[in-house]
Amino acid sequence: MEIVATYVYQGWPENKGWCARCEGHRHQRGFIASLSDGSAVMLGRNCGQAVFGTSWDHLEAAFKATRSRQDRLLELDRMAPIIDRLLERLKAWRHPAQKLTASHRRFRAEIPILQQKLSDAVAQAGGVLTVHVRERDAAEEARRAERGTGGDEPVYRWVEKSVHRIAGQGYFAARDPQALVAESEKALKEVRAAQGDTDARSLASLKQLKRHIETAVENLQTVAAVHSGAGAFFEPRNLRAIAEWANEARGAGQRDLHGHFDADGEELYLETPDGQVCSMGPPPDLGSLDPEVLDLAAQLRPSASD
Numbered sequence: 495m496e497i498v499a500t501y502v503y504q505g506w507p508e509n510k511g512w513c514a515r516c517e518g519h520r521h522q523r524g525f526i527a528s529l530s531d532g533s534a535v536m537l538g539r540n541c542g543q544a545v546f547g548t549s550w551d552h553l554e555a556a557f558k559a560t561r562s563r564q565d566r567l568l569e570l571d572r573m574a575p576i577i578d579r580l581l582e583r584l585k586a587w588r589h590p591a592q593k594l595t596a597s598h599r600r601f602r603a604e605i606p607i608l609q610q611k612l613s614d615a616v617a618q619a620g621g622v623l624t625v626h627v628r629e630r631d632a633a634e635e636a637r638r639a640e641r642g643t644g645g646d647e648p649v650y651r652w653v654e655k656s657v658h659r660i661a662g663q664g665y666f667a668a669r670d671p672q673a674l675v676a677e678s679e680k681a682l683k684e685v686r687a688a689q690g691d692t693d694a695r696s697l698a699s700l701k702q703l704k705r706h707i708e709t710a711v712e713n714l715q716t717v718a719a720v721h722s723g724a725g726a727f728f729e730p731r732n733l734r735a736i737a738e739w740a741n742e743a744r745g746a747g748q749r750d751l752h753g754h755f756d757a758d759g760e761e762l763y764l765e766t767p768d769g770q771v772c773s774m775g776p777p778p779d780l781g782s783l784d785p786e787v788l789d790l791a792a793q794l795r796p797s798a799s800d
Contacts, residue, residue: 515541597777664723733757
């Protein structure tokens with residue numbers, strides 16, 4: 495016996511599927527089975543269990559596993575030409591990805607503390623740069639005056655103030671886009687290589703191939719975010735605001751921001767206390783990303799949920 499379909503009636507309709515054993519229409523759940531002689535039979539859940547001695551849960555789980563495996567095989571067949579085209583077009587992403595990785599390495603080498611603080615702001619605060627400023631606490635002074643305590647002494651408090659929202663936050667989505675592109679190429683090649691032996695692959699193995707595809711797509715979307723973010727991040731206006739924030743933050747107590755920051759055009763500068771000048775600018779000769787890559791990657795999304 496092989497299950498070829500299952501049925502479940504939602505609610506409790508008066509007329510349900512006909513059962514070959516009890517010849518009734520009372521079963522809310524059941525299945526259609528293909529028998530060894532080639533015939534097919536429709537049975538309700540309990541009747542089917544009584545006839546074949548197999549639990550409904552076991553039959554349903556086995557059927558769903560078979561159907562899921564078939565769906566994944568069909569998905570792989572659909573994706574094969576897309577992956578081939580994607581791998582070919584993805585070669586054009588290697589150069590920009592290498593330039594972006596080199597840019598982050600330069601940032602880490604030149605002004606590492608600023609790179610880390612900006613990364614943290616993007617990850618934890620929506621890219622908002624803040625400083626803590628000391629200001630008069632008028633409300634507390636009024637309360638003390640009402641109670642007759644504190645005299646005329648001013649009361650101060652520390653308040654967090656938003657200074658600037660970083661532009662081009664996608665630039666900080668990953669520090670090694672080159673590795674992400676390489677990882678995506680490797681994953682997609684493994685999927686294509688596996689399509690020659692899908693008959694021998696288990697459902698778990700097919701699920702792993704699906705995860706390879708998902709990882710590749712996510713990686714490429716991240717690389718695109720870094721590339722797009724780089725253009726906005728290195729705009730002169732953004733760099734000037736970052737330099738002003740860093741100087742203000744240092745003055746407000748962030749002593750790890752040593753030296754004086756400045757910006758000129760698309761270059762960000764740090765003059766250290768010992769007179770050394772460090773700089774950070776946009777990646778040279780970055781180039782563009784082939785937009786077809788993301789279009790093809792979007793087509794690798796499953797055509798149906800499984």
